[in-house]
Amino acid sequence: MLSIKNISFSYQESKVLDQISFLLEPGSHLSVMGESGSGKSTLLKAIYGLLDLDSGEIFWNKEQVLGPNFNLVPGEKYMRYVAQDFDLMPFTTVAENIAEFLSVFEQENHEARIQELLEVIELVDFANVKVKNLSGGQKQRVALARALAQEPEILLLDEPFSSIDQFKKNQLRHSLFPYLKEKGITVLNATHDPNDVLSFADNVLVLKDGKMIAHDAIQQLYQKPKQKYIASLFGQVNELPISLLKEYSEMDASILIYPHEFEISKDAGFEVYVVNNHFKGGYYVIEGVAENSQTVFFTNPNALKIHARVYLNVSLQLVNRRISIKK
Numbered sequence: 001m002l003s004i005k006n007i008s009f010s011y012q013e014s015k016v017l018d019q020i021s022f023l024l025e026p027g028s029h030l031s032v033m034g035e036s037g038s039g040k041s042t043l044l045k046a047i048y049g050l051l052d053l054d055s056g057e058i059f060w061n062k063e064q065v066l067g068p069n070f071n072l073v074p075g076e077k078y079m080r081y082v083a084q085d086f087d088l089m090p091f092t093t094v095a096e097n098i099a100e101f102l103s104v105f106e107q108e109n110h111e112a113r114i115q116e117l118l119e120v121i122e123l124v125d126f127a128n129v130k131v132k133n134l135s136g137g138q139k140q141r142v143a144l145a146r147a148l149a150q151e152p153e154i155l156l157l158d159e160p161f162s163s164i165d166q167f168k169k170n171q172l173r174h175s176l177f178p179y180l181k182e183k184g185i186t187v188l189n190a191t192h193d194p195n196d197v198l199s200f201a202d203n204v205l206v207l208k209d210g211k212m213i214a215h216d217a218i219q220q221l222y223q224k225p226k227q228k229y230i231a232s233l234f235g236q237v238n239e240l241p242i243s244l245l246k247e248y249s250e251m252d253a254s255i256l257i258y259p260h261e262f263e264i265s266k267d268a269g270f271e272v273y274v275v276n277n278h279f280k281g282g283y284y285v286i287e288g289v290a291e292n293s294q295t296v297f298f299t300n301p302n303a304l305k306i307h308a309r310v311y312l313n314v315s316l317q318l319v320n321r322r323i324s325i326k327k
């Protein structure tokens with residue numbers, strides 16, 4: 001179990017982590033989300049022991065993680081941190097880079113382990129290519145394989161696919177995350193990308209200005225976001241006065257609605273007129289304006305005529321789930 005107990009950290013005068021506490025079960029996958037500068041990397045660095053905390057404690061089971069003031073060589077054997085800058089050996093091959101981190105006591109397994117890890121990072125054909133000749137995204141994958149070579153109990157990933165193109169990213173998510181689950185490796189993944197989170201994370205921790213503002217199971221967090229900031233991490237979201245819906249016209253509260261949650265109708269719901277269509281591949285996000293002059297985004301399989309008037313409705317079930325937010 002990873003226990004983070006009330007940790008705070010400041011760079012010079014500015015507080016970057018503010019009293020963060022949470023527990024992480026072994027083998028589970030936690031995504032750390034938050035806008036740029038919210039403290040995601042700093043949290044991972046603190047957990048890895050790269051920072052001296054202002055206050056608080058970090059434990060992996062019974063072992064305390066200590067910062068550089070107490071630990072000359074930061075980093076614990078049971079934990080690996082894959083940073084945004086990958087620390088590789090450029091003049092040796094991909095296979096040699098991975099082999100460097102395999103256990104010297106298991107020489108006879110090295111070939112098989114290198115092959116296994118090359119498959120996870122999908123670089124089998126690059127085994128004998130020198131790292132200096134790889135693209136940024138390929139280097140990032142080698143850094144991942146090196147971390148895995150050390151068979152960590154906890155893996156800290158800082159934007160693990162940031163340099164990798166969309167196509168490869170998808171393949172890699174589907175090979176890496178199930179591999180980590182199968183091996184029982186505990187994962188903390190700092191990411192901006194909801195696609196890293198939605199199908200793979202068990203829980204999500206949300207940071208805002210160094211404070212933990214949510215820590216919940218992924219589905220709960222997505223379905224019942226406590227504020228727009230949280231819902232926005234998963235893409236576009238509307239925050240509307242509930243009074244736009246006839247049944248709630250007297251109520252002074254706002255409601256968060258993802259664009260795909262509207263039902264379009266010819267006559268039921270509230271009226272919007274169409275001002276723009278945004279092509280998204282398999283569907284369109286339509287930009288409309290409601291009677292209170294507020295912009296509303298909703299999805300539709302096809303583009304709609306500019307200036308067309310449509311009615312948007314939301315299921316009662318959804319309203320009841322979300323309605324808790326007071327203005």
Ligand SMILES: Nc1ncnc2c1ncn2[C@@H]1O[C@H](COP(=O)(O)OP(=O)(O)OP(=O)(O)O)[C@@H](O)[C@H]1O
Pocket residue numbers: 011012016034035036037038039040041042043
């Ligand atoms: N070495 C440093 N010295 C001083 N301030 C720093 C340092 N590193 C980060 N910060 C500041 O700490 C805050 C949190 O940074 P951090 O890198 O943890 O954010 P982040 O959420 O990981 O951002 P991003 O998503 O852009 O990587 C930011 O305001 C940043 O400017």
